[in-house]
Amino acid sequence: MVLEMARRAGAAQPVLGTATSEIRRLALDAVADALEAQAAQVLAANAADVESAVAAGLPGPMVARLSLDPVKWGKVVDGVRAVATLPDVLGEELTSWQRPNGLAITKVRVPLGVIGIIYEARPNVTADAAALCLKTGNAVLLKGGKEAARSNEAIGAASRSGLDAAGLPADLVQVLPASREAAAALMGAAGLVDVLIPRGGAGLIKAVVEQSKVPVIETGTGVCHVYVHEAARLEMATEIIVNAKCSNPAVCNSAETLLVDRAVAESFLPMAAEALRSRGATLRGCPETLRLLPSAEPATEVDWSEEHLNLTLAVRVVDGPDHALAHIAHYGTRHSEAIITEDAAMAARFLREVDAAVVYHNASTRFTDGGEFGFGAEIGISTQKLHARGPMGLAELTSYKYLVAGTGQIR
């Protein structure tokens, strides 16, 4: 059944992918109109999902992510309208050149084709991801968590009615059954699905990467570091680590570990600790940190190597840049890394040597985000190096092809 849905997606995709920008914009407006008109159905389906989730004893934060209300839903619809107005990236000439034999080669941006999204119990993803895929001329297969099954069905039905109203194939957006079997079939649909993007926790992403025969873009896990170099302005460093840790600790671009040069640890750490604790942070430190901050807890190996996703911050005093870079190379997840220093040569070395999607000098890691980068939208943050790295906007949902114009050339 999933393979048949994938085939239908593949048949529908070229209709949108080779349409004009105007038609794609009208299609997204029609989808937004339908999502708005069918708000009552979506919210009723969501209420049923939430009721089941509460009855099943799901944790509060998961229920919160699952829940929609008229205000949240209004923002989702506004998000779809905002995507509609973004500049079209399709058809863009990426480069062109002529060969000595006269062949004229043009590299143009085209849709990826059929995109699969595997995600958890966040029904807003259903609308967000569909909008981004449609804007870029792709068909999308949406496989959400079973807790959100009724919400996703309702959002999918509304989206499809919007496409239908716009005169486009409804099969451009299809919500798959919320079953393990459907996920397995999607991951096995090599040749029918061009790329899978998992969105969710580390366990989900690891499972998709390990099982999928369809190419995957790995997103998410961020063990991000802020390194306070001995030449840092310590007030700036304090503001940045407080922001990087405390402004939204549940997201992948928040900092998990603070590295501090030994030369400034004694003056910096008490100041930083006070600011961090006033924002609710808990510190877990290396032995030298514990000497300087007796009330911190000892850090274990897990504190260096996993996302806390809460207000816990690991703190390590390092013996200068080599030590800091080695720590980041060992424990980092190639997501976002920051150095705080007034030493331009040191900053240049850090930016050059650190292997991560985004490397910062004197700024918070929290800026690793499609919106903050100015992309206007984001489907996820890639932590792999193939195809896309860092925040993925519209361009990252596209591929290219070469058009070659000849006059009878043979080889």
Next chain:
Amino acid sequence: MVLEMARRAGAAQPVLGTATSEIRRLALDAVADALEAQAAQVLAANAADVESAVAAGLPGPMVARLSLDPVKWGKVVDGVRAVATLPDVLGEELTSWQRPNGLAITKVRVPLGVIGIIYEARPNVTADAAALCLKTGNAVLLKGGKEAARSNEAIGAASRSGLDAAGLPADLVQVLPASREAAAALMGAAGLVDVLIPRGGAGLIKAVVEQSKVPVIETGTGVCHVYVHEAARLEMATEIIVNAKCSNPAVCNSAETLLVDRAVAESFLPMAAEALRSRGATLRGCPETLRLLPSAEPATEVDWSEEHLNLTLAVRVVDGPDHALAHIAHYGTRHSEAIITEDAAMAARFLREVDAAVVYHNASTRFTDGGEFGFGAEIGISTQKLHARGPMGLAELTSYKYLVAGTGQIR
């Protein structure tokens, strides 16, 4: 053992990846020097491989691909020297912009990291692939066919001694054992290997795509079509189909199927058939083709859907563009497709609607090649849409990262 080799590759890679262009150029020169100096060892190892292959009764074409001689080896060494002189692509600023909050974002080209190549019994690939990976700052793990094991070991040893002479880590180039276990370990090395590129027949590529947990770039299979539109110049069309089919039928960019508009079939097919047959081609046709060319054989489903890799050409008379486009969408492998026509609007439609890496107007499909595109080198031809599509040169062996310069920005 393979995982340990991958770890060593990962440790060695940054030394080359963050070096200057000049150091990478010198490293490749040193590798070429060592490959030249150790020609006797390479050729002796190859002679032993060839002797075993002949004794084991391997088919002639496979033995031919396996065999090296001083002239062939000289060309391999020249190829490495040519790669050394190509312009460096690393460090290139792909784009940069400033955000309203003052953050300056620069997107720069960086190596992919550790690249795995899985290939068959072509020892020249060992040197070619190593050169391209080193030029782009990557470490490479080479897993060749067991028939070429001694040749590959000798080429790997020479390459490593060249790196050593250049003062770089030898572990930038490692030849894996030629065993199934090594291939399985390489495909399972997610997190240690950044990308796997299989090079070889359809069976090898399918196996890697299905089994690998490491991201794969699918290369190769080409069921390429030449469509002779009713507004074609028939002499040009004849020259192009003869070139596309006969100039090198064993490669993926050769044509497998000729589609001819009914309106010109009667005038075109006898002329084309004569030219094709004079070059040794065998024609297998649809019923209408058989009516016009009684000596052709009937085509079966396999003739439309698989690479012949020999001088067999499938021929179908179609009822105009819609029929031709539908045939290509159904049987094509998204590799290379050509239309022959003097009708500019028809050509534009074909270029827009055909979903393939390279789409041609009035030229042979044989130009889908890194050298013919002017890339100076080629690691393979991608038939997937993720990361790279069509001929892959140096740029396609790289990723990027974002460098963000701030003045204390927080979010």
